[in-house]
Amino acid sequence: MTIDFNKAGDITESYSWSTLQDRLRDSIVSTNSSVAVSFDTTSSTLTNATGFVVDAENGIILSNRHVMSAGPSSHKATFFNNQEVPLQPFYYDPEHDFAFFRYDPAELKGIKPRAIKLVPEKARSGLEIRVIGNNSREKMSVHQGELSQLDRNVPEYRDSAYESYNDMNTFYYQSSxxxxxxSSGSPVVDVAGDAVAINSGGNFYSSSSFFLPLQRVKYAFEFVRQGKIPPRGTLQTVFHHQSHVKAELLGLTTELAASEGIDKENSTGVLTVKKVVPKGPADGVLKVGDIVVSVNGTVVTGFPELFEIIDGAVGQNVSLRVFRNHEFTTVNATVQDIYQVTPTRALRLGNSILHELSFQEAAARGSTAVTGIKINNDYNGMFSSADLGRRRVITEINYKPIPNMDALIQLLQIVHYDEPLVVKVRDFKEPRDEAVIVAHFPQVARPNALFTRSLETGFWSIEPLKLPLTHSPKLDAVEAEFSINEDNPENSAILSTASDIAARIQQCSVWIEARPICPANGYNAAHARGTGLVVDPQRGLILCSSRLAKNPTSNISVTFGAMRISASLAYIHPLYPFAFVKYDPALVDCTIPKLELSRPSSRLDVGDSVNIVTGTQSGLVCSTAAVSERCMLSTYACKWCLEQRFFNIEQFSLSPLPAQVGSDIGLVCSNDAIQGLWLCLPTCLHCNTICKNVGIDISLIRPSLVQLQTSDNIPAAPRVLDVEFKHQSLAEARALGVSSSYIKYLQKLSTAAQPILSVNRILRVRSPEIPSLEVGDIILQVNNCHVKHMDEVACFDTSEVELLIIRKGQEMTITIPTAPLCDANIRKVICWAGMYLQEPFHTVLHQSVRLASNVYMFMFDSGTPAMAESYHDNMFVVEIGENAIYTLDEVAQVAKLLKDPKQTGFNADIAENKGFRSGTVPGRDVKIRVVLVNGDEVVKSIRTNDHYYPAWQLVRGPRIDDKWVYKAI
Structure with a gap:
């Protein structure tokens, strides 16, 4: 059959289903959206969906609102010939699930799409239809079906802590x-190729698909094609369609309905009031359960008639005749402009994303007034310590009401940076669920910025929000005492009883909170918190588990009783599971007592009786136990994040276990001093591992503590043999070639249960020319000294060591160079195109086939260019563009060269409604070459986005009390 097209390129005649796909394929596009900032009902993510051309001359594409997203985002369309064009997110409906994109028709080459007409009046029950889109990312998938239901109420999508968009106040069509x-955004077409609906959702537990009718879409389209904003009104009320049978149960009999002109023959039901938003135009006017009979004298039995009137009466009074309490009554309400309750600004404050609560969320997800500031994304932000969900709305700060964004910005002009904020929040789904929390500005964070959406262009401008945040005056300094119990007995203070130990430790215990600034060392976990022990109050040094320091970029705060001060992460030991935090002693207004550490040569042995003091923020628990076992500690790296693993550590176990097994840190004390630590190991979120506590000797901590007490610089990384050891039984050692005389010598040692050490695994392969250990080698001596403990071969301070070993049954002496252990105390992280780059840490080198470069990418942000094109993390970047990359400094240099000059003035163009019509934001197409951990080489192309994802770096100086500094590249 021949098909004719009118001047605008609209399909006008029907044809067979067999040719439908060929005729429409140039009009169907695949949409790719990168959501940069969590906003309203959407989170930062990537979406791949469908759209279709509805105006070929002006380049207008129709899709879903949830495809475009309400927040800052960038988009592109891929046509059938695989040509990609950028899209301008021109308009999304503030209530219903549709949106319009724009592209520049001049950018298309070799393809001429024809507009698909919007013909909502063709929809009828039993109509045979086709859904043409990109189902499961498969191009041009065609699904057939029939419209089975035209008056379905809106589907209720997932209801969880992470709320998604949900439509309201409209019918939905249903089909199998x-x-x-x-397939979201796909046209639902009839045999003529006209769109009768748009695909919006479905039921994963059945074959049902849900389609949005086109009445309001076509209404908005007439304004959009003229470059205007469609007038949209609201009563801040959610209506529900009920059958006539349900209406009779509510008292509206057939006779009463007929008296008001409601004809059952031409309608399937009536509209009832489901929800009235407090303080809205209909609050006190309409009531839940009211049956709407007519508006301004026009009988309404469905959503299209009702909202045709409301959209045409913005700012005007409407007269609603409703059936309530078995009688008819007339009420009046003023129609509000729905754009007034649709937020267009977002504030990034202290790493949190805040914006005004929208009518969409207040009505569809809750039953609360459209007022207050929603905490949309607080991952590692300034409110994260309170563990708030995404349904929380700020109503007060420092006892002052915060109804909107202007009130929030005004309040921020008068607060101190280092003073706590008293914040009152409520759950907008459960208004009675209120809480008062204390929030703190992080020491270091991404710059505060205000995102503003232009209604005329759809683009978001980003302007720095400069706040006059000042510091409060410092507190008076109080001097404290400290001493280490060395070999001189006169320096030792006897801790004779368990209660005395607990009393002293209670005064030395502090509460530590760590909030990561950005991902680092393979970690991007939410903020960590736990206990620490002040070990040097004069220097301001606190000992804690490395669980609190998994991410070295963290903002650290320390609480001394009723005082909270900022601190810095001084040192993370790269091999052992402990870390040190540094604070300014001048800020502490209390006296910290001294703790006595055991002599360097002291060591706990099996059978020793000890006192254990463990606890949490709520208090300490003191108990007695005995050392039950000494064995090797070995953990394994998660294959997803390659977090730090621990090896070559000899731990001790206690029996019975301390009462507070999950405590971050505890002290193991004998009668005269502290001899060990009871530490909680870091856990990985991917593995869902249970927190494990281990005991380690205090002798492992002493060297690091002494270095931190005598120098302001980071201690040098220890040198290791790059192998993992294991204990070997004496019987196995004899079979492997250890002499009987050496075994008899070991049996005389009081600590010798399993004293033989052998090589279990080679962690990093060395060049064949360099002498190295082999799997199965048994270590007898190090530098002519017999090996009695694991500590003697774990790490060294010399460039090489002489080893007496047993290899293949033969005794031999070899000299092996040591290698510096990769330092966990990184000083720089670069974020480019959304990917986080740093120097590789030791777990990466142990898992990697080769060190391709010194630039390691372990993570990327959601919705970023890196996520859009990369399906791998844990890789080495070796080339960006045509530039070879080996160091982080080279990445920064290349990032500067790749800056798009269009970025200058882009915000100003948006503010003046001069944003690029096609949606092109500043950025470049860049080829990158990477090497995966397994050695595979991959080449990818990334489209950078200098507007939403500018390059930046986080740097820190070499001193232990240096702070992290954010710098734009």
Missing amino acids: TSSKEG
Whole structure:
């Protein structure tokens, strides 16, 4: 059959289903959206869906609102010939699930799409339809079906802590087409190729698909094609469609309905009031359960008639006749402009994303007034210590009401940076769920910025929000005492009883909170908190578990009783599971007592009786136990994040276990001094491992503590043999070639249960020319000294060591060079195109086939260019563009060269409604070459986005009390 097209390129005649796909394929596009900032009902993410051309001359594409997202985002469309064009997110409906993109028709080459007409009046029950889109990212998937229901109420999508968009106040069509993700935004067409609906959702537990009718879409389209904003009104009320049978149960009999002109023959039901938003235009006017009969004298039995009137009466009074309490009554309400309750600004403050609560969330997800500031994304932000969900709304700060963004910005002009904020929040789904929390500005964070959406262009401008945040005056300094119990007995203070130990430790215990600034060392976990022990109050040194320092970029705060001060992460030991935090002693207004550490040569042995003091923020628990076992500690790296693992550590176990097994840090004390630590090991979120506590000797901590007490610089990384050891039984050692005389010598040692050490695994392969250990080698001596403990071969301070070993049954002496252990105390992280780059840490080198470069990418942010094009993390970057990359400094230099000059003035253009019509934001297409951990080489192309994802770096000086500094590249 021949098909004719009108001047605008609209399909006008019907044809067979067999040719439908060929005729429409140039009009269907695949949409790719990168959501930069969590906003309203969407989170930062990537979406792949469908759109279709509705105006070929002006380059207008129709898709879903949830495809475009309400927040800052960038988009592109891929046509059938695989040509990609950038999209301008021109308009999304503030209530319904549709949106319009724009592209520049001049950018298309070799393809001429024809507009698909919007014909909502064709929809009828039983109509045979086709859904043409990109189902599950498969291009041009076609699903057939029939419209089975035209008056379905809106589907209720997931209801969880991370709320998604949900439509309201409209009918939905239903059909069994089995369309899945990727088909969102697909046209629902009849045999003539006209769109009768748009695919919006589905039921994963059945084959049902849900389509949005086109009445309000077509209404908005007439304004959009003229470059205007469609007038949209609201009563801040959610209506629900009920059958006539349900209406009779509510008292509206057939006779009463007929008296008001409600004809059952031409309608399937009536509209009832489901929800009235407090303080809205209909609050006190309409009531839940009211049956709407007519508006301004026009009988309404469905959503299209009702909202045709409301959209045409913005700012005007409307007269609603409703059935309530078995009688008819007339009420009046003023129609509000829905754009007034649709937020267009977002504030990044202290790493949190805040914006005004929208009518969409207040009505569809809750039953609360459209007022207050929603905490949309607080991952590692300034409110994260309170563990708030995404349904929380700020109503007060420092006892002052915060109804909107202007009130929040005004309040921020008068607060101190280092003073706590008293914040009152409520759950907008459960208004009675209120809480008062204390929030703190982080020491270091991404710059505060205000995102503003232009209604005329759809683009978001980003302007720095400069706040006059000042510091409060410092407290008076109080001097404290400290001493280490060395070999001189006169320096030792006897801790004779368990209660005395607990009393002293209670005064030395502090509460530590760590909030990561950005991902680092393979970690991007939420903020960590736990206990620490002040070990040097004069220097301001606190000992804690490395669980609190998994991410070295963290903002650290320390609480002394009723005082909270900022601190810095002084040192993370790269091999052992402990760390030191540094604070300014001048800020502490209390006296910290001294703690006595055991002599360097002291060591706990099996059978020793000890006192253990453990606890949490709520208090300490003191108990007695005995050392039950000494064995090797070995953990394994997660294959996803390659977090720090621990090896070559000899731990001790206690029996019975301390009462507070999950305590971050505890002290193991004998009658005269502290001899060990009871530490909680870091856990990995991917593995869902249970927190494990281990005991380690205090002798492992002493060298690091002494270095921190005598120098302001980071201690040098220890040198290791790059192998993992294990204990070997004496019987196995004899079979492997250890002499009987050496075994008899070991049996005389009081600590010798399993004293033989052998090589279990080679961690990093060395060049064949360099002498190295082999798997199975048994270590007998180090530098002519017999090996009695694991500590003697774990790490060294010399460039080489002489070893007496047993290899293949033969005794031999070899000299092996040591290698510096990769330092966990990184001083720089670069974020480029959304990917986080740093120097590789030791777990990466142990898992990698080769060190391709000194630039390691372990993570990327959601919705970023890196996520859009990269399906791998844990890789080495070796080339960006045509530039070879080996160091982080080279990455920074290349990032500067790749800056798009269009970025200058882009914000100003948006503010003046001069944003690029096609949606091109500053950025470049860049080829990158990477090497995966397994050695595979991959080449990718990334489209950078200098507007939403500018390059930046986080740097820190070499001193232990240096702070992290954020710098734009």
